[in-house]
Amino acid sequence: MILAVTGGKGGVGKSTVAYNLGAALDAVVVDADLGMADLPAGRGPDLHDVLAGRAAAVEAVREGGPVDILPCGRSLAGARATDPRRLVAAVEAVERHYGTVVLDCPAGLGSDVGLPLLVAEASVLVTTPDEVALADAVRARALARELDAGLVAVALNRSGETPPTDRVARTFGAPVVAVPERAAVARGMANGLPAGRVECDAGEAFCELAGRVRSVSR
Amino acid sequence: MNAEWTTRRCGERTLVEIRLATDRPRQVRVEPTGEATVLPPRTDGVPDAGWDERGYSGVVDGTLGLGFAVSDTPDDPPVRVAWRGPPDDDPTFETHPEVPSVDASLDAVVRDLSDPRPPRDAIPAAEETTRSRRPGDHECDEDDECEATEPDHGTPDVGPPSHDPASSDAGREDDGERRSAGDESVVDDESVVGDEFAALDRRLALAERLASATTLDEAGAAVAEAGGLAGVRALDEALTADRERLRALAERVERLRERAERVDVPTETLVRTGGEEP
Numbered sequence A: 001m002i003l004a005v006t007g008g009k010g011g012v013g014k015s016t017v018a019y020n021l022g023a024a025l026d027a028v029v030v031d032a033d034l035g036m037a038d039l040p041a042g043r044g045p046d047l048h049d050v051l052a053g054r055a056a057a058v059e060a061v062r063e064g065g066p067v068d069i070l071p072c073g074r075s076l077a078g079a080r081a082t083d084p085r086r087l088v089a090a091v092e093a094v095e096r097h098y099g100t101v102v103l104d105c106p107a108g109l110g111s112d113v114g115l116p117l118l119v120a121e122a123s124v125l126v127t128t129p130d131e132v133a134l135a136d137a138v139r140a141r142a143l144a145r146e147l148d149a150g151l152v153a154v155a156l157n158r159s160g161e162t163p164p165t166d167r168v169a170r171t172f173g174a175p176v177v178a179v180p181e182r183a184a185v186a187r188g189m190a191n192g193l194p195a196g197r198v199e200c201d202a203g204e205a206f207c208e209l210a211g212r213v214r215s216v217s218r
Numbered sequence B: 001m002n003a004e005w006t007t008r009r010c011g012e013r014t015l016v017e018i019r020l021a022t023d024r025p026r027q028v029r030v031e032p033t034g035e036a037t038v039l040p041p042r043t044d045g046v047p048d049a050g051w052d053e054r055g056y057s058g059v060v061d062g063t064l065g066l067g068f069a070v071s072d073t074p075d076d077p078p079v080r081v082a083w084r085g086p087p088d089d090d091p092t093f094e095t096h097p098e099v100p101s102v103d104a105s106l107d108a109v110v111r112d113l114s115d116p117r118p119p120r121d122a123i124p125a126a127e128e129t130t131r132s133r134r135p136g137d138h139e140c141d142e143d144d145e146c147e148a149t150e151p152d153h154g155t156p157d158v159g160p161p162s163h164d165p166a167s168s169d170a171g172r173e174d175d176g177e178r179r180s181a182g183d184e185s186v187v188d189d190e191s192v193v194g195d196e197f198a199a200l201d202r203r204l205a206l207a208e209r210l211a212s213a214t215t216l217d218e219a220g221a222a223v224a225e226a227g228g229l230a231g232v233r234a235l236d237e238a239l240t241a242d243r244e245r246l247r248a249l250a251e252r253v254e255r256l257r258e259r260a261e262r263v264d265v266p267t268e269t270l271v272r273t274g275g276e277e278p
Helices: A014-025 A047-051 A076-080 A086-098 A111-119 A131-146 A165-172 A183-190 A200-216 B106-112 B190-212 B216-226 B228-262 B267-274
Strands: A002-006 A028-031 A068-070 A101-104 A122-127 A150-157 A176-179 B002-010 B013-021 B026-032 B056-060 B063-070 B079-083
Touching: A002 A014, A002 A086, A002 A111, A002 A131, A014 A028, A014 A101, A014 A122, A014 A150, A014 A200, A028 A086, A047 A076, A047 A086, A086 A101, A086 A111, A111 A131, A111 B106, A122 A131, A122 A200, A131 A150, A131 A165, A150 A165, A150 A200, A165 A176, A176 A200, B002 B079, B013 B026, B013 B079, B026 B063, B056 B063, B190 B216, B190 B228, B216 B228
Parallel strands: A002 A101, A002 A122, A028 A068, A028 A101, A122 A150, A150 A176
Antiparallel strands: B002 B013, B013 B063, B026 B056, B026 B079
């Protein structure tokens, strides 16, 4: 199972959702943001090395933390030296070895989003309730449809006390899971802890999302 | 519906040009006859839209010219043209006016969506690796024994130290590029700055040896050290970029120094007005 977490706009919480979904699904989370990685990294080969042909994808997976991660490099020169097309084979190799892969996509509609959507069999869309984020999410959904990554659910992040779930569900034609704003989620992620271990409410939202992903898994 | 073609032998390959014409929009499939391998037209190493490893699929509305190569001499006729009725007016996917239509294939995604890699100009000169490659330059499957592309040893040290995964892990987390907007906000990692200066030092030393050679033997040795005349030219270009970068760096250092001179942190005042104990 390969799942793409996408959203169109930056800063809506894609990485938070991807990381916590990875924890709930016992998946490897691949930080596919070549230019602006933001999942915790460490030492050893990373996605830049994999996409430049210097390391095998499986050996770049870090298993030490609460969630298995394939981190991305953080240097522009490293990003420049990659062949982004290798992402597809790399992710498939990780799937063969680990079973489930969650791809944390970058913002925008470039091929760094297109390639994860191409290799993914399903997608989760992350947005906040504000109009700019929703407009970008609509574009991201259209790209996901072009590339056949079926939309499993919309994660409505920082949804507030009265989340507009019905309106968002109508817009996207997919179930909506409201993810409450909890500073602890972001704080936990910065320290490498998924929400399930730091915050119950948000953890439940990710469990619900994970359940929806499992329901479409082949 | 009409199809005309010409073939032209070019070395071990045969170039095929075909002109398709219809009086109404029609889907078409074009494949070479025989066992010849198709070499489709490419842009930046990626086959153009409609091409796959066996031929071309597309829509002809009026006339359409195609050109491709085959690896061997094709049979006669050289191509097989299959007309497949009117184009599909019922797209499978919901489209969005700002989202490009893109086929669900590796080549189409890379061709039709933007390149995610930072432009060469965005990378500090001393940091760019000499192993930057374009997609398609080197095909390598995940399961292949994939060798790292080594820096070009034929030219002098015009690039940065290579990123050997075994040796560059330390400091990788802070490669110095997580930069926010703003003129003075760029904070280079010390080791990166150190590497850049060390590389610059080597380039200057080589340039000085080239400049100070007074005999033919000395000049020959220095040129050989630089990797031949191509290396000398590469060194010249790298130093031109270095001068520009050093000038910018010096100006930034000077601006920061002036700001640092001008500002005092009013600690005492803040402590008194804030009502907190020092």
